[in-house]
């Protein structure tokens with residue numbers, strides 16, 4: 263069960279100049295977007311560097327199934343929403359076929375709405391829920407591509423997040439490959455789900471405050487139907503956030519692979 267009561271250690275120390283440039287590009291915007299002057303250190307883990315997301319941006323998170331977006335980048339979703347960016351979460355399956363016996367087949371549709379609300383988003387406006395059958399995405403590749411092209415036209419996202427190219431789940435792999443086809447002129451980052459990744463390159467980091475991580479953990483706790491899964495155990499997701507934070511200078515973080523970055 264996911265608890266939200268554990269006390270979080272504080273981030274320590276400034277980000278050093280050796281931190282990869284992409285990190286600075288992506289995360290340098292925190293203070294600016296929050297209306298704060300550059301310099302010093304923010305509770306949100308802001309780093310100094312070139313500002314990319316100076317204005318409100320549209321961030322599209324592609325989730326093969328309900329919960330993938332929250333697991334892979336729930337901290338980013340909470341943080342960027344709080345900063346005023348427009349985060350839209352498009353999910354392609356509510357996995358009716360894999361819902362545990364005895365539960366409502368639509369339980370995940372309800373749970374994802376609660377999770378999105380906890381992240382600070384409006385599920386009526388910022389959650390798009392498709393209904394492809396779980397584990398069948400490869401045979402609907404073209405339909406999924408066309409859905410994404412419609413999303414591109416409607417939302418005009420500045421940044422798209424999707425699973426990794428090294429994700430072995432057939433649905434996740436389909437979403438990533440079709441996203442690369444559909445969003446040819448957008449920045450694309452891949453989020454991390456270690457239980458499905460053969461390998462994962464930590465190109466980019468989103469540093470998270472204790473509050474961002476707590477919000478992510480609360481959102482994950484909305485998935486009561488998934489608590490039996492190993493990766494929904496509290497220590498798994500907290501440990502990953504600590505590990506990615508340890509690659510910086512402590513605190514918490516989520517890591518991403520870069521497919522394309524538009525400067």
Ligand SMILES: [Zn+2]
Nearest residue numbers: 326327330434
């Ligand atoms: Zn999934």
